[in-house]
Amino acid sequence: MRLGKKKGIVGLDIGSSAIKLVELKAGKNGKYSLLHAGHAPLSPEAIVEGTVMDSSLVVEVAQRLVQEQGVKNPGFGVSLSGISVAIRKISVPAMSEAELAESIHWEAEQYLPFDVNEVKLDYVPLGGDGDTMDVLLVAAKKDRIADYTGIVSQLGKVPALVDVDVFALQNAYELNYGETAGKVLALVNIGAHIMNVNILARGASVFWRDIVFGGNAYTEAIQRELNLTREQAEAVKTGEQLGDHTPQTILGVLNGVSEDLAAELQKTFEFFYTTSSHDHVEEIALAGGACQVLNLDGVLRERLGARVEVMNPFREIAYSESQFPPEWLNRHAPSMAVAVGMALRTAGD
Secondary structure (H helix, E strand, O other), X not given: OOOOOOOEOEEEEEOOOEEEEEEEEEOHXXXXXXXXXXXXXXXXXXXXXXXXXXXXXXXXXXXXXXXXXXXXXXXXXXXXXXXXXEEEEEEEEOXXXXXXXXXXHHHHHOOOOOOHHHXXXXXXXXXXXXXXXXXXXXXXXXXXXXXXXXXXXXXXXXXXXXXXXXXXXXXXXXXXXXXXXXXXXXXXXXXXXOEEEEEEEOOXXXXXXXXXXXXXXXXXXXXXXXXXXXXXXXXXXXXOOEOOEOOOOOHHHHHHHHHHHHHHHHHHHHHHHHOOOOOOOOEEEEEOHHHHOOOHHHHHHHHHOOEEEEOOOOOOEEOOOOOOOHHHHHHHHHHHHHXXXXXXXXXXX
C-alpha cells in the first residue's frame, strides 16, 4: 500500500486592503517552485478592522483571482490576526499528552481574554524542567474563523487550514533566510490596519503581538495634509506622481507617520525586554503592503538601533519569469509573505 503524499494547499491571505493568493509546488531537498501568485485590491468597506462586512464583495474579488490564476487545487488555507486571536505561552504542571489534552481547556480559561467556549483552541507542548512544562496556546474566535472559512467555501473550495499571521510569517522567513538561532530578530508585518510582530530568539518564537496600526495611517495623513481623496492618497503613497505630489515631496508627512509607527514598535520591544532575558532586538525583517513606504526603513533603523531589511518571501522559491514578471513580483512580494507561509503548509498538519 502506498501512502498518499501530503497535499499542498493554496494560501489565501484576506487582508483589509487586498487579497493575496499563493500556491507552491514542493520539489526535492525542501525546495519549492511558484505555481500561482495573485494580488487584488479590496475596497476599504469590505473588511473593517478584521471583520468581514461585505462577504459577497470579498468572494467576488477572490473568485476572480482564482479564475485568473486557473487554480485547480481544492484545499485552501486562511490566516487570522488581531483582536479575535490570542497567543499565550503558559506553564502547567508536567503531565502526559493525554492528561494535557483533557485539562487544556481548563488551563486555557485562566489565561485567555475570551470565553473558552467561544474559541477554537490549539496548543503545542514546548518541553519543561521535570515539575512544570511550557505550552504554546493559540485561540481564535469561532465566529471569526467561520467568516473566513465561509469565504473559502463560497469559492467552491475546501478550508483545509486556519493559520495565524505571525506564524505564517515565520514559516515564510525561515524558508527564505534559514535558521535564526544566533540573533534576536523581529518579524514585522505591516498591513493596512494591523501590524503583526513576532520576535524570535535562539531560533524560537518567544513573543507575539498584533498592534492596531498600519498603512491606513499613511493614507489618512496624506488625505488630511494635502486635501486628497482616499484613492489619490493611496496612489501617491505607493509611488505614483499626482500633480506636484510624489513620495519625495510628501516625505515630511510620511516620516511623521513612520515616527509614530516606530514609537509603537519601540513600546512593544520595551515590553518584550521587561518580560524576557533579552535587551536588544538586533534585526527587523519587514513585510506587508505598507512596509515599502519611502524611508520607513531609515526611520526604524535610527529609532530602534537595529538592522532593517524588507523581506522577500520568494527569495528561495524558483519561478518562471515569463509567468511571473520580476518587476510585478518584486512590487508585491513583501505583501505576500503571509500567503507564502500558508502555502508552505500541508492539509492536515
